[in-house]
Amino acid sequence: MPRWACWTWPGVANTTRRSESPSWARNSATNASACTRNSRVCCKRSTRFHCGYWWPILLAMFLVAGASSLRAQEQAPANETTPPEAAADEPPAGEKTADVDSGAATAGEKAAGAADAVDPEQARELDEMLAVLQQFNEETRQYKQEVQQVVRTRYQERKQAVVGSYDRAISDLEREENRLRLEAIKVFEDFLARYPDSPGYTPGALWRLAELYYEKAEVDFSAAEDAYEKELNAYNNGESKQEPIPPERHFERTVALLQRLTRDFPSYRLIDGAYYLLAYCLQEQGESEQAQQSYLELVQRFPKSKLMPEVWTRLGESYFEDPDKLDKAIEAYSKVLEYPDSAMYDKALYKLAWTYYKVDDYPHAVDRFDQLIVWADKGQADGEAGGKPSAGRSELRKEALQYLAICFAEEEWPGSGVDNARQFFQRLGGRDYQGEFFKKLGEVYYINGSFEKSIAAYQEAIRKHPLDKDNPRLMSTIVEAYYRLRQPDEAAKVQEQMIKAFGPGSAWRKANQDEPEAISNADKLAKQALYTAAVRHHTLAQRLKKEGEVEQARAEYARAAEVYADYLSRFSDSRDAYKLTFYLAECYYYSLDFEKAAQTYSWVRDSTVSKEFLADAANSVVLSYENIAKQAESEGRLEKLQVYTSKTRPAELEIKPRPIPPVRQKLIAACLAYAEKLPQDEQSGNMMFRAGQIYYAYDHFEEARKLFSQIVATTSKDELVTSSINLTIESYLVTKDWEQVEIWSRKLAMLSRDPLQKKTLRQFELGARFNRATALMQEGKKLIDEGNKEVARQKLDQAAIAFTKLVDEDPRGKSSDKALNNAALCYTWSSRPRSAGKIYERIVREYPSSEFADRALFLMAGSAEAAYDFEKAIANYLKLVDRYPDSQLRADALYNAAVALEGDQQYRKAAQQYERYARLFPDRPDAADNFFRAGLMMEKCQDWRQVIAVYTRFQRRYRRTREQYQRLVEAQGKIAQAWDELGDWRRASKAYVATIDKYRKLKLPAGGPGAEAAARAQFRLAESALKSYERITFEVSPRKLKKTLVIKAESLKKMERRYQAVFAYKRVQWTLAAYYRLGYLYQNFADVLVDSPCPKGLNEEECDIYKGKLEELAEAPIKKAVAAYQVTMDKSREFKVVNKWTDLAYASLNRYEPLKYPLQKKPLERLVLDRLAPLPLLQAAQVGIKPAGK
Secondary structure, eight states, rough: OHHHHHHOOOOOOOOOSSSOOOOHHHHHHHHHHHSSSHHHHHHHHHTHHHHHHHHHHHHHHHHHHHHHHHHHHSSSSOOOOHHHHHTTTSSOOOHHHHHHHOOHHHHHHHHHHHSSOHHHHHHHHHHHHHHHHHHHHHHHHOOOOOOHHHHHHHHHHOOOTTHHHHHHHHHHHHHHHHHHHHHHHHHHHHHHHHOTTTTHHHHHHHHHHHHHHHHHHHHHHHHHHHHHHHHHHHHHHSSSSSOOOOOOOOOHHHHHHHHHHHHHHHOOHHHHHHHHHHHHHHHHOOHHHHHHHHHHHHHHHTTTTTHHHHHHHHHHHHHTGGGGGHHHHHHHHHHHOOOOTTTTTTHHHHHHHHHHHHTHHHHHHHHHHHHHHHHHHHHHHHTTSSOOOOOOOOHHHHHHHHHHHHHHTTTOOOOOSHHHHHHHHTTOOOOTTHHHHHHHHHHHHHTTTTHHHHHHHHHHHHOTTTTTTTHHHHHHHHHHHHHHTTOHHHHHEEEEEEEHHSSSSSSHHTTTTTTTTHHHHHHHHHHHHHHHHHHHHHHHHHHHHTTTHHHHHHHHHHHHHHHOOOOOOOHOOOOOOOHHHHHHHHHHHHHHOHHHHHHHHHHHHSSSSSSTTTTHHHHHHHHHHHHHHHHHHHHHSSSOOOOOOTTTTTTTTTOOOOOOOOHHHHHHHHHHHHHHTTTTTTHHHHHHHHHHHHHHHHOHHHHHHHHHHHHHHOOOOOOHHHHHHHHHHHHHHHTTTTHHHHHHHHHHHHOSSSSHHTTTTGGGGHHHHHHHHHHHHHHHHHHHHHOOOHHHHHHHHHHHHHHHHHHHOHHHTHHHHHHHHHHHHHHTTTTTTHHHHHHHHHHHHTTTSSSHHHHHHHHHHHHHHTTTTTHHHHHHHHHHHHHHOOTTHHHHHHHHHHHHHHHOOOOOHHHHHHHHHHHTTTTTTTTTHHHHHHHHHHHHHHHHHHEEEEEHHHHHHTTGGGHHHHHHHHHHHHHHHHHTTTTOOOHHHHHHHHHHHHHTTTOTTTTTHHHHHHHHHHHHHHHHHHHHTTOOOSSOOHHHHHHHHHHHHHHHHHHHHHGGGGGGGOHHHHHHHHHHHHHHHHHHHHHHHHOOOOTTTTTTTHHHHHHHHHHHHHHHHHHHHHHHHHHHHHHHHTOOOOOOHHHHHHHHHHHHHTTTSSOOOOOOOOOOOOOOSSSOOOGSTTTOOOOOTO
């Protein structure tokens, strides 16, 4: 709709060059559609009464002006005219219609009216029309009052249902409005029918009728759109099968009326508005060329019209949509700039810059974007000074700044980049928005992934305005950019700069002290920067420690501790303070600052905030003081802790409590704090024992005995209880208090919680006997290692008997299974596998839940192997696998079972166990090897379909495992071989091709196992093609001989390339085969040539001549064949490999040069002994050590 009806800036998005377009264009296009495509919606808003009620006013003014003018003609002299200046002062089209149509007619109209004779019939009709006018005026006045009353009433009565009630009421009024519009149209149509060419009245009636039809067309289009939406919804919901056609605008009647007006009444006072509306309607109907012509005609005829800015803008928009007329768009937009006070100025300036950008004229584009920003900033400044800045300036300024940055980020423009942008502003003498621009440039680069350039732009923005409140965010983005560039060191440097630049006391903080939000954000970013820096140093320290870089790791731990401490001092109320304090303590510890570590760990241990790190912190306090003590010991500042027994205590050492050094007092306190805070922890007893040891070492026996008694009463660890009892008794032995030794032995037994512990003191004999047996066992093992086997066997047999007797006397003893295990080991070491086996069987039978049961089964299997009882060995290995899923020996047992099955030639079962191994132990390094070996087993069975199945499963399992890329190619090659063995060449050839493709896709190096498979595949494919080559013979008629020779030669070259492709894989066997086949290709060519029959019709002498010619032709390929065979033999000697291909090559050389390559007699085949079972896998009996080849 034209500007005077409901103007919005239409805006055109760029849809031809770039996917992005200015958001202003997108937004304005939406606004335009809201007004032009749905006049009813427009009329429902504040402009409704302006849009819906202008036509009765126009009609009234027309009729009043017409009647008064007519009457004036009756009264005024014929020669009275209006001065020309009055017409010049008339407002042009584009101003409010009420203003445009008010006042007297133009001089031309009056003159024309005076020339017309006054017809009584016309006067009567005018009186009737005036009566209609009065009725329209009254209805209009009532209509307005009714609408206002409806709004006020509904607003007061039903605020919550405002939208629904308004719509219903206004819909009724709209129907009335449409009725009145149609009546007005009929009045004007009737008038024009009666007075089609009246110079005084017909132009105005045409103009007003055109506008009425324009509004009717908009209303009709709105109704059509509503109907279309309903039909489309029905179609989308499946209620209708036919997709509706979107409606289109139709201004045909308006266009026709305006064309008639501009053609027949070129002097009409609103003719420029008529041209404008005509062009607008044509444009809306999609008739761009005609619209442009109308605009241009308006420009040519009325160059001083106030519509010029809008006209040139509309022309620019029309040209903008056509990629071939962008130069005209530039010219049109430039014309608008001649009207700096126009409302179109900023929009045209923006679209001019954008058009330059669209045609890649970046220098002009940046100049215009800069001009718009400066203009907008000036308008803002004027507004702050009391003026009225344009509401659209701010939005256009944002777009201009955005695209100014985009221009300087365009890689294809040599003038782009941060440095060139800096020079651009220098040439302009600097701009106030310069810092803002570099921020935006940084954003553009960042979004485009140009992180290095983004960093440079942000740094320039910070350099330009170092105290800008947004700088913390910019530096945070720089940090993120460095991380995206995988430059964590640079990111850390920036983070540390942030801490200094925005922290307390910084110049930035002083400058922004009145910006609490900016300071808060800076603190948040600084907090994050400190946290990230600390974590980074901490993580780096951990990595360096893992890599063995001790000194570097220590330095990084120290740096991390420094940053953690800084963070906690600034942000002590952080919710992560507890966790970070623990991390601080860890860093102190690993930087060897044990004093601070102990203090910090103590804070975490005693904290009431959380218990997450209580156990770790409590333990680390103890470790820290222990390390402090060790340092003091190594430096000679502290004597080493000596825990003497009654037998080792020096006689001269006086028995009395001695002072405990401060560091060991702190260690005692740390140990007791651990036991107090974690009484149920399994380490509490150890901590109390450690404290008791220190008391004991300094002869504070009373304190030590209290702790040892508490350990016996509360701890279930046998070793700890025993040690506590021993030291308690030793304390009395040192003082030679024999009575107390006896008393405390009984008392400590009474303090025990369960029967087993109560028997501890009573079973000293059993314990001693166990220890003596252990000593014999160790002595016997030592003798074996020294080679004294006879004496060793005696010792080991004695130990085994002693262990067995202990179990017989105390079968439910805590160490019974251990004693049996030791007895079995003794028999194993003394070379008594059957006796060892019986002991192992007893462990499995009597102590199936023992920690030694799985080991017993494993060793039983090993013993069975040593006795060549492979069936039993396999059964025991598999029993271990099935019964003990958590055994550490399970994987070795399953592997040994598979190996044993393979050695026993039970290949199918072996394959199952190998694959089972890979399934049960996927994380073992040899899992894939065993899975692959399952396929090898099926190959030995020659079950080719199972071979295909196994290797297919292998590929599926390891398709993404880089370490198995070689095997993946091998597996594919074996699938191809299997199809080959099954005689299915179609599938085999596809599989061979897949082998080569997989080898190339995985980019495997030549010479490896994968290359072997790929080379075989390449060779087999060539062999398949060789058959076609061999079928080409010269048994053809003489006229086809030349053609056949060419075909054979071309086929030979193709075959050469096929075999030469094998060389790239660098596999000896197939390289030699390919070299042989190269010779064979030429040999076959020569043979086919020589063996060709004589053509029919030749006599014997002619045939001999013909044959001679063929033999001459065959000499060249024979030479090449011999050369290839010689290369084959040379490569054989180079690779030190002889195979069937070298034999064939040698035989072929013998054919052509028998004296140089005489055939040798073949030796008798060697007798090969192939044992049916593998050698005993005795080494498998060594727990945790795999046999060779695993």
